[in-house]
Amino acid sequence: MAELRALVAVKRVIDFAVKIRVKPDKTGVVTDGVKHSMNPFCEIAVEEAVRLKEKKLVKEVIAVSCGPVQCQETIRTALAMGADRGIHVEVPAAEADRVGPLQVARVLAKLAEREKVDLVLLGKQAIDDDCNQTGQMTAGLLDWPQGTFASQVTLEGAKLKVEREIDGGLETLRLKLPAVVTTDLRLNEPRYATLPNIMKAKKKKIEVIKASDLGVDLSSKLTVVSVEDPPQRTAGVKVETTEDLVAKLKEVGRI
Amino acid sequence: MSRCGLFLRRAAAAGRACRALVAFTASRRPLRTSPQSRAFAKELCLGKIEKNGVFPFPEVSQDELNEINQLVKPVEKFFIEEVDPQKIDREGKIPDDTLEKLKSLGLFGMQIPEEYGGLGLSNTMYARLGETISLDGSITVTLTGHQAIGLKGIILVGTEEQKAKYLPKLASGEHIAAFCLTEPGSGSDAASIQTRATLSEDKKHYILNGCKVWITNGGLASIFTVFARTEVADSDGSVKDKITAFIVERDFGGITNGKPEDKLGLRGSNTCEVHFENTKVPIQNVLGEVGGGFKLAMNILNSGRFSMGSIVAGMIKKLIELTAEYACTRKQFNRKLSEFGLIQEKFALMAQKAYVMESMAYLTAGMLDQPGVPDCSIEAAMVKVFSSEGAWQCVSEALQILGGLGYMTDYPYERMLRDARILLIFEGTNEILRLFIALTGLRHAGRILTGKMNELKWGNVGVAMGIIGQKLRDALCQTVNMGLTGKLGLVHPSLEDSATKLEQNVYYFGRTVESLLHRFGKSIVDEQLVLKRVANILINMYGMTAVLSRASRSIRTGLRDHDQEILLANMFCVEAYFQNLFSLSQLEKNAPENLDKQTKKIAQQILEKRAYICAHPLDRMS
Numbered sequence: 001m002a003e004l005r006a007l008v009a010v011k012r013v014i015d016f017a018v019k020i021r022v023k024p025d026k027t028g029v030v031t032d033g034v035k036h037s038m039n040p041f042c043e044i045a046v047e048e049a050v051r052l053k054e055k056k057l058v059k060e061v062i063a064v065s066c067g068p069v070q071c072q073e074t075i076r077t078a079l080a081m082g083a084d085r086g087i088h089v090e091v092p093a094a095e096a097d098r099v100g101p102l103q104v105a106r107v108l109a110k111l112a113e114r115e116k117v118d119l120v121l122l123g124k125q126a127i128d129d130d131c132n133q134t135g136q137m138t139a140g141l142l143d144w145p146q147g148t149f150a151s152q153v154t155l156e157g158a159k160l161k162v163e164r165e166i167d168g169g170l171e172t173l174r175l176k177l178p179a180v181v182t183t184d185l186r187l188n189e190p191r192y193a194t195l196p197n198i199m200k201a202k203k204k205k206i207e208v209i210k211a212s213d214l215g216v217d218l219s220s221k222l223t224v225v226s227v228e229d230p231p232q233r234t235a236g237v238k239v240e241t242t243e244d245l246v247a248k249l250k251e252v253g254r255i
Numbered sequence: 256m257s258r259c260g261l262f263l264r265r266a267a268a269a270g271r272a273c274r275a276l277v278a279f280t281a282s283r284r285p286l287r288t289s290p291q292s293r294a295f296a297k298e299l300c301l302g303k304i305e306k307n308g309v310f311p312f313p314e315v316s317q318d319e320l321n322e323i324n325q326l327v328k329p330v331e332k333f334f335i336e337e338v339d340p341q342k343i344d345r346e347g348k349i350p351d352d353t354l355e356k357l358k359s360l361g362l363f364g365m366q367i368p369e370e371y372g373g374l375g376l377s378n379t380m381y382a383r384l385g386e387t388i389s390l391d392g393s394i395t396v397t398l399t400g401h402q403a404i405g406l407k408g409i410i411l412v413g414t415e416e417q418k419a420k421y422l423p424k425l426a427s428g429e430h431i432a433a434f435c436l437t438e439p440g441s442g443s444d445a446a447s448i449q450t451r452a453t454l455s456e457d458k459k460h461y462i463l464n465g466c467k468v469w470i471t472n473g474g475l476a477s478i479f480t481v482f483a484r485t486e487v488a489d490s491d492g493s494v495k496d497k498i499t500a501f502i503v504e505r506d507f508g509g510i511t512n513g514k515p516e517d518k519l520g521l522r523g524s525n526t527c528e529v530h531f532e533n534t535k536v537p538i539q540n541v542l543g544e545v546g547g548g549f550k551l552a553m554n555i556l557n558s559g560r561f562s563m564g565s566i567v568a569g570m571i572k573k574l575i576e577l578t579a580e581y582a583c584t585r586k587q588f589n590r591k592l593s594e595f596g597l598i599q600e601k602f603a604l605m606a607q608k609a610y611v612m613e614s615m616a617y618l619t620a621g622m623l624d625q626p627g628v629p630d631c632s633i634e635a636a637m638v639k640v641f642s643s644e645g646a647w648q649c650v651s652e653a654l655q656i657l658g659g660l661g662y663m664t665d666y667p668y669e670r671m672l673r674d675a676r677i678l679l680i681f682e683g684t685n686e687i688l689r690l691f692i693a694l695t696g697l698r699h700a701g702r703i704l705t706g707k708m709n710e711l712k713w714g715n716v717g718v719a720m721g722i723i724g725q726k727l728r729d730a731l732c733q734t735v736n737m738g739l740t741g742k743l744g745l746v747h748p749s750l751e752d753s754a755t756k757l758e759q760n761v762y763y764f765g766r767t768v769e770s771l772l773h774r775f776g777k778s779i780v781d782e783q784l785v786l787k788r789v790a791n792i793l794i795n796m797y798g799m800t801a802v803l804s805r806a807s808r809s810i811r812t813g814l815r816d817h818d819q820e821i822l823l824a825n826m827f828c829v830e831a832y833f834q835n836l837f838s839l840s841q842l843e844k845n846a847p848e849n850l851d852k853q854t855k856k857i858a859q860q861i862l863e864k865r866a867y868i869c870a871h872p873l874d875r876m877s
Binding site: 072080195202 | 321322324325326328329330332333335356359360361362365369374815816
């Protein structure tokens with residue numbers, strides 16, 4: 001049965017516990033010397049892939065990341081959690097800011113074809129840009145079915161049953177493989193990469209390639225105009241009656 | 256000045272006449288057969304800075320650094336998300352599933368070689384992980400009690416069979432280890448232990464009898480490193496009582512535990528009495544040589560000591576974060592606490608202590624990671640003394656920043672204070688370690704100086720010239736240059752002033768040591784108040800060297816925020832310099848700053864009556 005191969009995409013982001021500070025020139029946030037880790041939703045994706053491998057439903061798990069050389073740390077964490085090998089699509093640090101969901105989706109699509117995988121797993125969104133687009137775009141480029149916001153994934157023969165968390169409740173889909181799945185919070189609880197596994201993962205391979213090797217164009221039509229702190233919250237105003245409330249709202253031009 | 260002139264003329268004449276002699280003695284110079292020792296602290300006692308071991312500051316390769324950072328991440332994550340230090344302290348135990356997770360993370364075998372299932376970490380990597388586990392004191396001491404001392408003997412001197420038999424299960428945490436040396440009557444005086452191991456009639460077992468006290472992990476352990484007296488036949492046929500180390504399994508029988516001790520701090524860690532009653536230990540379980548137990552015990556304790564520096568530094572860095580949050584938000588007198596000088600001073604203190612501790616700890620770890628078996632026992636002891644006292648001071652100041660809140664059990668400060676108090680006591684009390692530091696250094700200096708005196712008697716002109724030159728320099732008050740500053744200096748120019756201060760201290764200290772040995776001779780062993788000052792000066796100087804070395808490297812390699820490093824390094828060096836000057840002046844003959852005689856007299860009078868003896872202020876002559 002275990003002939004399936006999975007590709008898991010992981011992103012290196014600023015650690016969720018860090019207090020973000022905007023750079024004085026407003027071009028972005030301070031990343032120098034700041035603690036980074038694997039995007040929490042990507043961890044869930046890696047965990048799911050490794051669990052499928054442990055259940056002998058998936059034969060090989062490949063971890064991939066796009067970005068500067070530090071991404072290899074993130075790939076190593078995925079390897080320590082149980083992925084078999086890694087691919088680092090190297091992007092020089094200066095250009096890394098312009099690599100967004102569309103560019104990554106192009107890379108993942110090409111890799112999925114090159115590696116002949118049956119399943120592409122990603123986190124639903126990254127905690128730095130909150131785009132929630134990469135998985136969907138990848139499926140679109142590959143013309144594969146997609147199950148996003150997955151809270152449960154079950155393999156049924158050549159089909160994948162995906163339970164999705166949507167606004168109204170839970171939706172269950174059956175996807176024909178190959179497919180793209182993006183993971184949501186309640187899918188699983190990722191394991192710790194134990195120190196002995198980190199040591200063992202040192203022997204696993206990470207292939208380093210460039211986007212151009214895959215024939216992918218990383219150019220973007222988007223530019224960041226400015227990054228600013230949200231406005232400071234000011235005190236609210238208390239009113240006595242509903243009429244006062246409506247009058248006040250009209251006053252500030254909200255209605 | 257005329258005396259100088261006479262001196263000069265005499266010296267010149269001697270030089271001219273003895274150049275031939277110098278050539279003669281040079282050809283008779285003995286061959287150097289021993290390897291160059293990294294005797295940094297010992298050389299300080301001779302007024303020299305042994306630069307090889309301490310400059311440049313030890314570095315790890317980028318690969319190693321990546322590996323260390325990788326290893327730290329999951330441990331940090333685990334401690335932040337799943338360890339509740341308050342609960343561990345309140346309930347007096349580490350939850351079973353926390354212990355299991357620590358085992359599966361691999362934290363029970365950090366320094367056990369990989370071939371036996373451990374992580375085989377270097378001292379530097381081990382020190383780095385120490386910073387992360389310091390988030391909970393009880394867990395830290397459970398882990399270090401197990402591996403830094405409990406099983407370390409097997410790694411250091413165990414036979415292949417012993418290693419293969421015991422290390423794998425110790426690495427996975429299936430078995431926990433404990434170090435059994437202390438007895439009710441033998442604490443600091445470890446050599447006086449009374450536990451006895453007698454060889455059985457069939458010479459296949461030792462029968463172990465005795466009582467060990469305050470054993471960390473005593474109730475959890477299944478493998479004990481036990482130190483006991485054995486009869487050893489000397490080479491000349493006489494029978495002596497010497498200490499031997501044994502690997503004892505709980506399954507050998509006859510081992511009982513007392514109840515867990517109710518402690519001030521580290522309440523989650525298990526500490527209890529361990530009793531051995533006719534426990535049969537197979538002779539294959541002798542650890543190291545029969546009779547070599549005391550030396551092994553000292554080696555074991557020395558090898559783990561340096562990590563206290565990084566463990567405490569990790570804790571203080573966390574403290575700074577916690578208290579800064581508070582100081583920057585809390586307002587009194589309509590201003591934030593962080594704007595007040597007295598509060599700012601506390602942060603500067605914590606940052607400085609953490610900086611010095613880190614520098615000393617990683618310098619020592621780097622020295623220990625050098626090939627060969629370097630003897631860094633004095634340096635490790637210095638790290639331990641500085642860190643334990645720094646910890647106590649910093650936690651106290653942090654608690655003070657919080658004011659009344661710091662005193663409440665809802666906040667972690669009182670627990671951290673209680674946990675930190677033991678640091679000055681266990682692993683060698685700071686009093687004993689100060690004596691050890693001072694005496695080892697002085698003994699080395701004494702040996703070299705006596706050697707020099709003998710050479711002088713034999714007509715070694717090189718030595719004579721050296722001594723004359725030194726006296727000349729003293730008389731002319733020339734500045735000292737030991738190669739730290741200047742164009743080819745090892746220290747970066749922005750630290751030049753501090754480096755010069757260190758060189759001056761070292762030189763003055765070397766002369767003081769000579770004068771002390773001259774004044775006291777062998778009886779210096781009993782002059783504890785003198786030895787205390789010698790140790791304090793040595794610790795300060797090691798600290799100064801460590802920060803100068805580290806800061807120089809940070810500036811030269813362009814690490815971020817090195818301006819703060821320059822500030823911290825210079826600030827510490829200036830403070831230490833003046834502290835040293837005061838101690839050195841107290842060590843001079845008949846120094847008015849020295850109140851030792853009075854101290855001893857007061858103590859004598861009190862201890863005679865075992866009470867405070869002065870009349871009450873309200874008393875009258877009736």
